[in-house]
Amino acid sequence: MRGHFYHRLLIAAVAMMCMGGLCSCRKQSEESIGTETVMTEISVPETTLPQTTEAVTEAPEDPHEGMVKSYLTGEWVSKKIGEKRPLAVMINNVKGALPCNGLNSAGVIYETPMEGGEVRLEMILEDYKNLERIGSVRSARTYHPWIASEYDAIYIHFGRSKYAVSELNEECCDDIDGVTGLGYSAFYRTSDRKAPHNAFTTPELLDEKIKSLEFRRKYKEDYTGKFKFSENEETAAPAGGEAAGKVTIGYPINKPWFEYSEEDQLYYRYEFGEAQIDELDGKQVTCRNIIVQYCDYNMQPDNYTTDIHSVGSGTGVYITAGKAVPITWSKKDKWSNTIYKDENGQEIILNTGRTWVCIVLDDMTGEIEIEP
Numbered sequence: 233m234r235g236h237f238y239h240r241l242l243i244a245a246v247a248m249m250c251m252g253g254l255c256s257c258r259k260q261s262e263e264s265i266g267t268e269t270v271m272t273e274i275s276v277p278e279t280t281l282p283q284t285t286e287a288v289t290e291a292p293e294d295p296h297e298g299m300v301k302s303y304l305t306g307e308w309v310s311k312k313i314g315e316k317r318p319l320a321v322m323i324n325n326v327k328g329a330l331p332c333n334g335l336n337s338a339g340v341i342y343e344t345p346m347e348g349g350e351v352r353l354e355m356i357l358e359d360y361k362n363l364e365r366i367g368s369v370r371s372a373r374t375y376h377p378w379i380a381s382e383y384d385a386i387y388i389h390f391g392r393s394k395y396a397v398s399e400l401n402e403e404c405c406d407d408i409d410g411v412t413g414l415g416y417s418a419f420y421r422t423s424d425r426k427a428p429h430n431a432f433t434t435p436e437l438l439d440e441k442i443k444s445l446e447f448r449r450k451y452k453e454d455y456t457g458k459f460k461f462s463e464n465e466e467t468a469a470p471a472g473g474e475a476a477g478k479v480t481i482g483y484p485i486n487k488p489w490f491e492y493s494e495e496d497q498l499y500y501r502y503e504f505g506e507a508q509i510d511e512l513d514g515k516q517v518t519c520r521n522i523i524v525q526y527c528d529y530n531m532q533p534d535n536y537t538t539d540i541h542s543v544g545s546g547t548g549v550y551i552t553a554g555k556a557v558p559i560t561w562s563k564k565d566k567w568s569n570t571i572y573k574d575e576n577g578q579e580i581i582l583n584t585g586r587t588w589v590c591i592v593l594d595d596m597t598g599e600i601e602i603e604p
Contacts, residue, residue, distance in 0.1 A: 303451070304339025304358055304383065306461025306584035313359050315450055319438065320380035322389040323353040324370040325486065327504060329429035331511040334366045341519070342379055344591045345529075347536055349484040352376075356383050360435050364512060367432035368425060369410060372396045375542045377405045381567045384455045386447055388438065390419060390431045393537050404567055406447045408438065415441065458569050459582050467497040467520065467583045470550065470574070473557035475604035479522060481590050482599025490522060490588075492554050499551070501588070520585025522551040523572060525561050528594050540591060548572065549602070552583050556602050 300314035301307065318339070323332050325343075335341060338355035346352050354376055360366065371391030377399045380387040390410035392400060400407050410419035410431055418441040422430045442449070462468060479499070480489040488503035501508045501517040508517045525548040528541040545562040550572065559580060563570040572580045592600065 301461070302339060302358060303455075303457040303459075304356055305586060306459070306582065309359065316358065317447075317449055317451055318356050318358040318383055318385045319360065320354055320356050320376075320383060320385035320387045321366055321433075322370050322372060322376060323355055324368040324429050325351055325353045325503075326429065327486075328426060329368050329370075330504075331509045332517075333368075333432070333511050334360070334363055335508075335517045336510040336513055336515055337363060338586065340383070340587050340589065342589045342591065343481070343483075343488070344373070344375070344540065345483065345538060345593055345596075346373070347538055351483050351486055351488075354379055356380075356385055363435055365422075365432045365434050366438075368422075368429050369419065369431045369433060370428070372400065372407075372409075373537065373540075374399055375540050377402070377407065378542065378566045380407075381405065382458050382569050384451050386442060388418075388433065393532075395532050395537060395539070399566070402567075406445075408441055408445070414445065417441065459587070460579055461582050461584050465584055467553050467585075469553035469555040470557045470580075473555040474602060476551045476554055476556035476602050478601075478603040479551055479556070480599075480601040480603075481524070481592065482596045482601075490519070490551075494554065497553055497583075498585075499588075518586065519588040520552060521582050521587040522549075523559075523587060523589045524549040524551070524592055524600060525570070525572075525589060526592050526594055526597055540593070542570070542591065549600075550574070550580050551602070 296308050298311060299308045300311050302309045302314050304318060321334070323335070325332065332353070334357065335353070335355060337360055338357050340356040342354040343351050344354065352370060369388065369390040371393065372387070372389040373393050374396045376389070377387050377396065381404060387405060387407040389407065392409065399405065400409070408415040408418050410416055410433070418437045419431050419433050421427065422432055424430070477492045478489060486503040487505070488501065488508075490499040490501055492499050498518040498520060499522060501519070509515065510517055526546050528546070530539050530541070531537065532539050543563050543566055545560065548559045548561050549556050550559045557574060559572050559574055561570055561572050574580050
């Protein structure tokens with residue numbers, strides 16, 4: 233009897249232990265009973281997981297998307313403008329032809345001596361669509377088509393000397409001449425100038441003529457440009473050199489000079505004793521860079537027409553940002569680029585913007601003045 237009592241007490245204790253064990257077993261995901269596995273309820277407390285936010289870095293917007301650097305100025309321009317062949321236009325610069333139309337839209341301007349001490353301008357234009365008119369336009373000399381070729385430009389002129397005919401007939405020269413049957417319709421005469429200073433053209437007339445003549449409209453595939461430009465858009469003065477606040481070019485008739493402005497780092501153009509104005513925008517003509525190129529010359533067999541020796545080599549001056557430094561120039565043949573180098577034999581690096589090239593004959597070099 234006593235044994236039965238202890239036996240029952242043991243069973244009760246085991247039962248109590250099992251009941252306590254059930255509570256702990258509910259924390260397990262599985263409970264094995266014999267050979268079977270019984271899935272039991274899992275109690276998972278609610279928790280809030282920390283949320284991480286990764287910073288999304290967007291690629292910076294390219295301010296020059298759809299643009300290219302101009303071969304003429306080194307500035308960013310639209311592809312439509314920068315990939316299109318420019319125009320090289322002969323501009324009349326005698327007193328009776330002023331004011332000129334289009335100079336402030338040119339990327340490069342050349343000033344070349346002519347007969348009788350006059351000078352003629354050749355402006356290289358890439359962005360000309362919105363110009364009301366261009367001119368007045370004058371005739372070509374032998375060396376002017378060579379300048380146009382350095383920019384792969386279509387050459388625009390109104391007449392030519394007899395010595396330039398062979399150059400204009402070269403296969404590499406695409407030109408529109410206002411005094412020939414092929415080019416006459418691209419020009420018109422105005423009533424606000426006296427002949428021969430009143431021949432003008434327009435972008436529409438030129439584009440129509442270029443299309444009819446089937447001239448190539450884009451730069452040739454192997455063209456790499458004439459100048460090297462600074463990658464830094466800020467204007468920088470060349471190392472060394474002398475202060476160049478005023479630059480006077482010794483052409484005897486128009487007597488031009490340039491004055492430097494530290495405010496906008498541009499050179500302002502004067503001639504005939506006053507500011508030179510572009511009639512189209514009413515503003516004074518400016519440039520960022522000036523290149524003076526000294527050249528020999530002789531007279532053509534008529535003893536009247538000037539023949540400038542722009543093929544070969546010589547000396548000059550590069551002027552920008554209020555400084556002037558000596559340079560040399562070289563040109564292998566008529567249709568190749570003129571290369572300008574500094575005293576160390578390195579090709580000069582231009583500041584971005586308009587460049588004015590003055591061709592100065594060797595017997596005029598003593599009349600060039602550079603002042604602080």
